[in-house]
Structure formats: structure tokens, C-alpha cells
Amino acid sequence: MARDTRQLAEGLRSWLDRGEGVTGVKVLSAGHSNETYLVEGLNEILRMPPSEEGLLPPYDMVRQHQVMSAVEQHSAVPMPPMLELCTDPAVLGDPFFLMGAVQGEAFEYAVPEWLAADPVEGADAVCRQWFDAVAALHTMDPALMPPGxxxxxxxxxxxLKVAREAEAMPALIRVLEDLDASPPRTTGAATPVHGDPKHGNCMWDKGRLTVLLDWEMAQISEPMLDLGYILMFHGQGEASLADAGFDLPGWWSWDRMVAEWEQRTGRTAVDVMRYAVLGQAKVSAIISVGAHLFRTGRIKDPRFEGFAMVLPAYVGLLENRAMAA
Structure with missing residues (x-):
């Protein structure tokens, strides 16, 4: 992480009208995607673009703030309180925005204790709240969102362009080329879409969904893109470690998720497997970017060396799913 948290704290003290309350800045997540910091003393969250080369530029902090503010104001999606946006890079070195801190923890790679202790009703409640949030976004008036x-x-x-530029595995290129030649059908008018609505982007406070995070890929598009992305976590096996919870007895099945989404949105899901394939191809392309950046020496972070190790199994699963679709 290239940023000096002491300098971030000093910049916020000078810029904010409540800056005298800033006692420090603590890293929550930093690296090659949007970076998140806790502003100590104010109990607020600072969101900034990557301090070094990112996986998927550009990082439009203005649009992220606009999207999250619109969703907070005009939907039932659990959101953090949206605070100031600063577009002047002289303040902290890059544009940034602030949010109120929200109580909760995320899980993606391991089931938390409170859920492991209640694997039937607790898992059902998690899925219910998660799909309530996703459907609340998909039924939001798109005119209330920033355009794009x-x-x-x-x-x-x-x-497909991202995968080609990352010199991705030929199998991934072929799957995306096949989808490009015959795109899946749509369900109707475009809606707000999150872009990365995995359960790992939800925060929970003792089983209660408190916030849905990571809106950098949000847009107005086909909501099946989100549903397919969620569904692709089913049955990944050893190809993925980011599916904690999916094997719990109360976790919703593939068919249950489709049915619940249809009931909440009033839409009929179409080409479900092909949207799941597209979701997995999207993740494969992102992993390919990380592996490519490490392989070419543009990123030294050893985490990205692991991306290349994951890809063969992940793309192999993608191929099998693409053939089944």
C-alpha cells in the first residue's frame, strides 16, 4: 500500500470542517482495487482509487459516489450514509469520498461462527436478506440513477476485450467469443445493476444484513447479469474458495434463487445458465488481468502470482459449464 496514512489524516484534518476530530487513519483494504480506510475519531470510511496500478481502471470516484447516493436515497438496499465527495487531488492526492461507518462483518472464504451455529434457519435468513437487497436494486427506477x-x-x-488484452487462456477467449456471437436474451427494460453482488460484499451484524458494498461496477443494464453472477458460485468445488456458506443445508439452491428473484422482481429469468457462464467468464477475465500484471512485472504483489495458479481449474469449470449451456 503506497499511501502514508499519517498524510491522509493530516489532509482530512485540514479539509473537513470537523477535521479536528480526526485522530488517525487505519487501512481496512488496500492494494489494486478501490482502497478503504477507517477515519479514526470520526468513525467514518474513506474510499479512494488504488494507490498503485489497478486491476480495472478507470476508478471514477464521482460516479461511485453518485451511484451509492442514489441507491441510498431511492431504494431499500441497505447502504452506508453517504457523506462528502472531494474531486480536488491536491487534498489527498486523488479524488475521494467519505461514508458513515456501518457495524458488521463480511464473509467469503469461511463461514462465521454465528452462521455455523445456525446452518439451516440462519442460512435461509442470510439468503432472504441478500436477495431482498439485490431485488430492491433491480426494481429501483433507473431514472433515479446516474446515467451509464x-x-x-x-x-x-x-x-472479451479485457481477456484478450490480458493474454488470457484460449479457453476463456473461446467462451467469450461464443457468447459474443450469440448473446443471451434479456428480461425487459434495463434496471440498476450492481455488477459484483456476491455475498462477500454484504456485511452482517449477528445475522442482520447491514450494508451492500463495492459499487464500482454498477450500471444500468440487464438484471440477469447480477443473478447469473450470483448463481455461478454454486457447485464451483475446489475451483473457488470464495463460496463459503453455499454448502450449508439452509442455503438456497440454484432453482430456489431463480424462483425467489422472479417473485421479487416480477420478471421471468431467461438463459440462466448462459448468464452464469458470463458471470464466471467475467471473474476469469479479472483474474487473468491480475496474473498478467504480475507476469509482466507491473505488479509485484505476490497475491497476484496466486491468480495464475487458480486460473486453470477455474477456466476448466467455465468450459464445462459453457458446454452444458
Whole structure:
């Protein structure tokens, strides 16, 4: 992490009208995606673009703030209180925004104790709240969101371009080329779409969903993109470690998730497996970018060396799913 947290604290003290309350800045997550810090003393969250080369530039902090503010104001999605946006890079070195801190913990790689202790009703409650939040976004009036989005065809073309530029595995390129040649159908008018609505981006306070995070890929598009992305976590086996909870007896099945989403949104899911394939191809492309950046020496972070080790199994699963679709 390239930023000096002492300098961040000093910059916030000078810029904020409540800056005298800042006692420090603590890293929550930092590296090659949007970086998140706790502003100590104010109990607020600072969000900034990567301090070094990022996986998927550009990082538009203004748009992220606009999207999150719109969702906070006009939907039932659990959101943090949105605070100041600063576009002047002279303050902290990059544009940034602030949010109120929200109580909770996220899980993605291991089930937390409170859920392990209640694997039936607790898991059902997790899925119910999660899908309530996703459906609340998909039924939000898109006119209340900042403009911008890709059609399904444009979405496929975008990730195909990303994969090619990352010199991704030929199998991934072929899957995306096949989708590009025959895109999946749509369910109707475009809606707000999160882009990364995995359960790992939810925060929980003793089983209660407190916030849905990581909105940098949000857009106005086909909501099946989100549903397919969620569904692709089913049955990944050893190809993924980010599916904690999916094997719990109360966790919703693939079919249950589809049915619950249809009931909440009033839409009929179409080409479900192909959207799941697209979601997994998207993740494969992102992993390919990280592996490529490490392989070419543009990123030294050893975490990205591990990306290349994961790819063969992950793309192999993708191929099998693509053939089944």
C-alpha cells in the first residue's frame, strides 16, 4: 500500500470542517482495487482509487459516489450514509469520498461462527436478506440513477476485450467469443445493476444484513447479469474458495434463487445458465488481468502470482459449464 496514512489524516484534518476530530487513519483494504480506510475519531470510511496500478481502471470516484447516493436515497438496499465527495487531488492526492461507518462483518472464504451455529434457519435468513437487497436494486427506477451502462452484447464485448488484452487462456477467449456471437436474451427494460453482488460484499451484524458494498461496477443494464453472477458460485468445488456458506443445508439452491428473484422482481429469468457462464467468464477475465500484471512485472504483489495458479481449474469449470449451456 503506497499511501502514508499519517498524510491522509493530516489532509482530512485540514479539509473537513470537523477535521479536528480526526485522530488517525487505519487501512481496512488496500492494494489494486478501490482502497478503504477507517477515519479514526470520526468513525467514518474513506474510499479512494488504488494507490498503485489497478486491476480495472478507470476508478471514477464521482460516479461511485453518485451511484451509492442514489441507491441510498431511492431504494431499500441497505447502504452506508453517504457523506462528502472531494474531486480536488491536491487534498489527498486523488479524488475521494467519505461514508458513515456501518457495524458488521463480511464473509467469503469461511463461514462465521454465528452462521455455523445456525446452518439451516440462519442460512435461509442470510439468503432472504441478500436477495431482498439485490431485488430492491433491480426494481429501483433507473431514472433515479446516474446515467451509464452497457447492453448485454456490450458487456460481453467488454470482457472479451479485457481477456484478450490480458493474454488470457484460449479457453476463456473461446467462451467469450461464443457468447459474443450469440448473446443471451434479456428480461425487459434495463434496471440498476450492481455488477459484483456476491455475498462477500454484504456485511452482517449477528445475522442482520447491514450494508451492500463495492459499487464500482454498477450500471444500468440487464438484471440477469447480477443473478447469473450470483448463481455461478454454486457447485464451483475446489475451483473457488470464495463460496463459503453455499454448502450449508439452509442455503438456497440454484432453482430456489431463480424462483425467489422472479417473485421479487416480477420478471421471468431467461438463459440462466448462459448468464452464469458470463458471470464466471467475467471473474476469469479479472483474474487473468491480475496474473498478467504480475507476469509482466507491473505488479509485484505476490497475491497476484496466486491468480495464475487458480486460473486453470477455474477456466476448466467455465468450459464445462459453457458446454452444458
Amino acid at each position: 451502462g452497457r447492453s448485454v452484447s456490450e458487456e460481453i464485448a467488454y470482457w
